[in-house]
Amino acid sequence: MPDLLPEISFGDVWVHLTAGTKLPYLVVSGETYNALDEDNAIVVPVRPGSDPRAVVEEHLPEVGVAQLDRLQSLSRSSMLEKIGELSEDRHIAVTRRLRNLIGV
Numbered sequence: 001m002p003d004l005l006p007e008i009s010f011g012d013v014w015v016h017l018t019a020g021t022k023l024p025y026l027v028v029s030g031e032t033y034n035a036l037d038e039d040n041a042i043v044v045p046v047r048p049g050s051d052p053r054a055v056v057e058e059h060l061p062e063v064g065v066a067q068l069d070r071l072q073s074l075s076r077s078s079m080l081e082k083i084g085e086l087s088e089d090r091h092i093a094v095t096r097r098l099r100n101l102i103g104v
Contacts, residue, residue, distance in 0.1 A: 005076045008034050008041055011086035011094075013063050014079040016043070024083060025074060026058070026066040028098055039075050044068050056101060058094055060084060068097055 008014065012027045027034070029042035046064040050057060056068040063084040086094060 005037075005039060006079045006082075008076060008079070009085075010034070011088075011091055012082050013046055013060060013066075013084035013086070014041075014043075015081050015083055016074050017078045017080055018074070022080065024064060026060070026086065028068075028071070028094070039077050040073050041076050041079070043072060043074050044070050045072075056097055058086070058090065058097070060086060068094065069101055071098075071101075 006014070008027050008029075010027055010030055013024055014027065015022050016025050024046040025043035026046050027041055027043055033042065044066050046060060046066045048064050050065050051067060054065075054067040054069060058066040058068055060066055066086075
């Protein structure tokens with residue numbers, strides 16, 4: 001495991017090195033999970049525009065569109081840089097949408 005994992009928070013948008021390609025992802029894991037000394041983050045992909053296959057999306061000004069129904073786990077050690085964040089006033093709405101997706 002890497003010595004220094006990046007500090008991440010719910011709502012951060014990070015560029016992640018995925019199969020040799022740099023792609024943006026929105027962090028959706030909560031603070032308790034993020035505080036673990038593990039090389040994981042729960043994220044959703046951020047794409048340049050809407051995807052007709054995505055059921056639930058969140059527009060992130062100047063970053064793209066987060067596909068909230070595409071949950072996945074990625075290694076924090078492959079996160080290269082923070083490039084944006086979900087606005088504070090959208091945290092509750094996005095959390096509610098994620099909970100509805102997984103039935104909590």
